Amino acid sequence: MMTSSIEGSLLLHHTKNKGDIAATKAIADLTLKGYLILTPVVCEHLPFDFVAYKDNKCYKIPLLCHFPRGQSRLSLMRQ
Template identity: 50%
Template sequence: MDTHHTKAKGDLGVLKAQVSLYEQGYLILQPATDHAPFDLVAYKDGRFKRVQVKYKSLDKTGALTVHFRSCWADKNGTHLRAIDKDEIDLYCIYCPDTDECYYFDPADYNKSVTLRVEAPKNNQTKNVKFTADYRRVP
């Protein structure tokens, strides 16, 4: 895989999410358009969940920070827009460094969330969200 190609990274993230969700007992549905605010729909026990998938590598501190916004560039520059949390039921973050998917409801957070693989160097644990607690769909 071309490690710098954004679309290839996104496609890999969606494929990893599909496998992870399937292993958790979900039926996977895909939108018929690339313009939906979600990447796939997971169905289980009579409930549908609209899932937005993100491919995100660990930063230098060993954390995954996800901002609830969309970013794109065009001839007028770079643009940022907050996501509409009413259009997404579940975020799935695929991290290539751990080869794991992490799940959470974006409505539970404000503008961003940070998950950590290991404890910070200062050993703080209060208000720290560890990736191990987010491996299953809530």
């Protein structure tokens, strides 16, 4: 499904937009908890969305997004 933005000049993919919102919330939360966030620059088809780093440990973070009935819930799974 394609939806237009407020300006009407840019089309956004609905499900990708939800994933971007979930990633932004997760990154903000982990940053507040003291993690350094590393994101891929070139490849979008990795088995994780970003890497969280803290106390000399790296955690690959894949995001699973669930949006039932207008609510948002984010599941983080450490790999």
